[in-house]
Amino acid sequence: MAKLPVHVDKLIEEFGPHKAYAPKSGLHGSNEPDKLVKTHCCYCGLQCGIQLKVKDNKIAGFEPWEDFPYNEGRLCPKGVMRYMQNNHPDRIMSPLQRVEGKGFVPTNWENAMSKTVSEIKRIQDTYGKDAFAMLSGVSLTNEKSYMIGKFARVALKTANLDYNGRLCMVSAGGGNKKAFGLDRSSNSWADLKHAEVILIAGANVSETFPTLTHYIWQARDNGAKLIVVDPRVIPLARTADLHLPVRPGGDSALFGAILKIMVDNDWLDHDFIDNHTSGFQETIDAVKEYDLDWAEEHTGISKELIYQAAEMWGKANTSFLLHARGIEHHTKGVDNVISCINIVLASGRIGRPYCGYGTITGQGNGQGGREHGHKCDQLPGNRDITNPEHRKYISEVWGIDEKDMPGKGLSAYEQIEAIHRGEIKGMISICFNPLISLPNNSFVREALEKLEFYVCIDTFLSETARYSDILLAGSLHEEEEGTVTTAEGRVVKINEAITPPGKARRDGEIIMELADRLGAGDKFSFPTSEDIFNELRVASKGGTADYYGITYKKIEDNYGVFWPCKTLDHPGTPRLWEDLKFETPDGKAHFNPAKYRPASEMPNKEYPVVLTTGRVVSQYLSGSSTRRIGKLVDQYPEPLLEIHPKLAFQYGIEDRDLIKVKTRRGEAEFPAHVVETIREDTVFIPYHWGGKYSANQLTIDSLDPISKIPEFKVCACQLEKTGKKGSQERTETAYQSGL
Numbered sequence: 097m098a099k100l101p102v103h104v105d106k107l108i109e110e111f112g113p114h115k116a117y118a119p120k121s122g123l124h125g126s127n128e129p130d131k132l133v134k135t136h137c138c139y140c141g142l143q144c145g146i147q148l149k150v151k152d153n154k155i156a157g158f159e160p161w162e163d164f165p166y167n168e169g170r171l172c173p174k175g176v177m178r179y180m181q182n183n184h185p186d187r188i189m190s191p192l193q194r195v196e197g198k199g200f201v202p203t204n205w206e207n208a209m210s211k212t213v214s215e216i217k218r219i220q221d222t223y224g225k226d227a228f229a230m231l232s233g234v235s236l237t238n239e240k241s242y243m244i245g246k247f248a249r250v251a252l253k254t255a256n257l258d259y260n261g262r263l264c265m266v267s268a269g270g271g272n273k274k275a276f277g278l279d280r281s282s283n284s285w286a287d288l289k290h291a292e293v294i295l296i297a298g299a300n301v302s303e304t305f306p307t308l309t310h311y312i313w314q315a316r317d318n319g320a321k322l323i324v325v326d327p328r329v330i331p332l333a334r335t336a337d338l339h340l341p342v343r344p345g346g347d348s349a350l351f352g353a354i355l356k357i358m359v360d361n362d363w364l365d366h367d368f369i370d371n372h373t374s375g376f377q378e379t380i381d382a383v384k385e386y387d388l389d390w391a392e393e394h395t396g397i398s399k400e401l402i403y404q405a406a407e408m409w410g411k412a413n414t415s416f417l418l419h420a421r422g423i424e425h426h427t428k429g430v431d432n433v434i435s436c437i438n439i440v441l442a443s444g445r446i447g448r449p450y451c452g453y454g455t456i457t458g459q460g461n462g463q464g465g466r467e468h469g470h471k472c473d474q475l476p477g478n479r480d481i482t483n484p485e486h487r488k489y490i491s492e493v494w495g496i497d498e499k500d501m502p503g504k505g506l507s508a509y510e511q512i513e514a515i516h517r518g519e520i521k522g523m524i525s526i527c528f529n530p531l532i533s534l535p536n537n538s539f540v541r542e543a544l545e546k547l548e549f550y551v552c553i554d555t556f557l558s559e560t561a562r563y564s565d566i567l568l569a570g571s572l573h574e575e576e577e578g579t580v581t582t583a584e585g586r587v588v589k590i591n592e593a594i595t596p597p598g599k600a601r602r603d604g605e606i607i608m609e610l611a612d613r614l615g616a617g618d619k620f621s622f623p624t625s626e627d628i629f630n631e632l633r634v635a636s637k638g639g640t641a642d643y644y645g646i647t648y649k650k651i652e653d654n655y656g657v658f659w660p661c662k663t664l665d666h667p668g669t670p671r672l673w674e675d676l677k678f679e680t681p682d683g684k685a686h687f688n689p690a691k692y693r694p695a696s697e698m699p700n701k702e703y704p705v706v707l708t709t710g711r712v713v714s715q716y717l718s719g720s721s722t723r724r725i726g727k728l729v730d731q732y733p734e735p736l737l738e739i740h741p742k743l744a745f746q747y748g749i750e751d752r753d754l755i756k757v758k759t760r761r762g763e764a765e766f767p768a769h770v771v772e773t774i775r776e777d778t779v780f781i782p783y784h785w786g787g788k789y790s791a792n793q794l795t796i797d798s799l800d801p802i803s804k805i806p807e808f809k810v811c812a813c814q815l816e817k818t819g820k821k822g823s824q825e826r827t828e829t830a831y832q833s834g835l
């Protein structure tokens with residue numbers, strides 16, 4: 097019965113979100129902590145080093161960790177405030193049970209666990225193993241990601257496991273595997289500083305990966321030229337040499353056109369193309385009709401700008417291309433990625449100093465979380481669950497019969513569709529808030545309400561957890577030891593600073609006990625996180641994401657280790673492919689044709705405006721943590737609709753007018769933020785809020801055919817001025833995501 101047990105206002109009153117502030121003098125013990133613990137920020141994939149102050153088993157503040165080489169102590173607003181998530185009044189301190197008409201009431205672990213396991217067994221006995229699904233998150237450590245992949249296949253025995261990296265990195269992963277046979281940024285960020293040209297596509301670096309901005313500025317100080325591709329004049333674009341304001345959905349047309357210009361002008365590295373790549377001819381055949389007129393029409397960028405960008409990129413001696421969700425959240429996300437990689441390969445600028453290509457992972461462990469087997473089609477070491485040899489190897493590591501290993505399951509949104517159809521009846525989730533982060537979320541809510549049983553492992557009662565039957569009180573980042581892998585491929589250590597408060601438990605212990613109660617306890621005997629990591633190392637051995645040579649000690653001695661690291665005496669690999677041997681079957685990098693195709697929903701007379709979505713600097717993903725931190729909420733309290741003055745004029749819209757935005761999925765009202773920093777045909781809404789403030793009520797649930805990522809970045813909408821202004825009450829309560 098996955099329905100709200102009481103009115104949402106009552107749940108908000110009891111469980112928040114409430115805003116927490118530190119007293120002016122600092123939290124208790126901030127001036128005389130018991131210890132400083134070196135660890136990493138819990139939010140984005142850059143994983144900045146930070147030292148947490150601990151007093152009386154509570155986080156009391158932080159100090160910069162200036163020795164950590166990536167960020168040298170720098171932090172963004174989220175990192176500075178991350179300590180406030182600990183010790184928060186909304187924190188779930190014991191297991192909770194849904195009671196109709198009452199809400200969520202504390203229960204004991206025995207009851208919560210036995211109810212969970214009996215419901216799993218009932219559903220699987222009645223409807224089959226795959227009728228119970230699992231959704232996981234990529235803010236979890238490598239150890240938890242690995243253990244969850246094993247738990248779903250060995251203990252739950254379900255094929256239907258997927259993760260919220262499905263909303264994040266899967267298009268990049270799909271493109272990387274096609275081109276290189278390996279899914280990781282090619283260089284450490286250190287190479288950025290000396291690149292002659294940096295091209296950034298669909299990545300609002302200053303707001304969503306803020307500390308990386310420092311590397312771009314250093315490169316600028318060294319004379320680098322900067323090209324920014326984005327429908328908005330994002331902060332970095334304001335100082336770029338070229339800003340290409342691409343129409344959402346036009347990315348592969350742009351990169352295809354740039355490739356054609358490179359070919360026409362012979363700005364190519366023939367030696368590299370001839371000797372170290374395949375597929376060049378088919379790829380340039382696919383773009384032979386992309387002349388400048390065609391490109392201007394399909395990208396919304398002037399032909400002069402496109403040519404200048406191609407020339408700047410084509411003639412460079414060293415270069416770095418970075419991209420993120422702006423080009424990946426599309427039904428052609430993989431095509432967009434390979435169209436970027438094609439211009440890197442045509443230039444031959446990869447596998448050498450200051451020449452590279454990087455996908456900036458969004459979530460805390462967006463890189464490691466996509467390697468260790470909690471994707472629906474994946475086994476550890478980035479192995480393929482449909483490959484007989486890969487299945488055999490992992491079955492041996494796990495001590496199971498290969499025929500008992502489930503096959504490929506449904507991706508995250510496909511799971512929601514299967515719940516809606518009545519095929520999946522029960523679900524366990526951890527660290528995933530699909531009611532905010534999935535598109536077309538009215539459909540997601542309907543699906544959740546159809547579940548016969550939903551159990552959630554979480555630290556706060558998220559918008560999705562409000563629909564759970566049982567909530568298992570889990571752990572925060574600082575409450576469990578482990579490792580994560582940063583966006584540059586560096587495996588770093590998360591150190592346990594404190595133990596979980598009250599009756600909350602470490603996530604790993606919860607998973608292990610569930611496995612034991614499901615009869616697989618002998619496969620989940622890990623006294624420490626390091627024991628899990630040591631099994632992960634063996635499981636990854638021989639895979640493309642090979643961690644075998646990485647140990648906790650080696651990580652701590654070296655400020656992290658870059659994978660692949662195949663042997664204990666190997667130092668790790670900050671820069672990939674210096675030998676120009678790629679991980680593809682023929683050892684070459686592969687060009688891949690990326691023929692332009694339109695977005696799944698283009699604007700028309702009825703829905704004339706393009707809606708695109710994204711993030712703001714003070715919030716992180718679904719906001720489950722950051723919408724509880726007062727200073728972060730106050731920095732950007734409610735989602736605003738960014739609209740260009742010319743488009744606003746057409747509708748008679750003035751700043752802070754409430755605008756009804758309607759798509760084929762639903763409608764919602766947002767105050768207008770009239771700005772010149774957005775295309776005239778496009779509006780932008782950030783997506784961190786829920787309820788009536790949710791941008792994902794409007795977005796479309798069309799998926800990329802390969803990566804299954806939803807098309808968050810393009811849909812068609814209508815705008816209507818309601819005649820009302822945004823109110824103070826609305827602004828002050830948006831963070832709660834109520835009705």
Ligand code: SF4
Nearest residue numbers: 137140143144172175
């Ligand atoms: S959110 Fe990202 S950039 Fe900001 S401090 Fe954390 S890891 Fe660093």
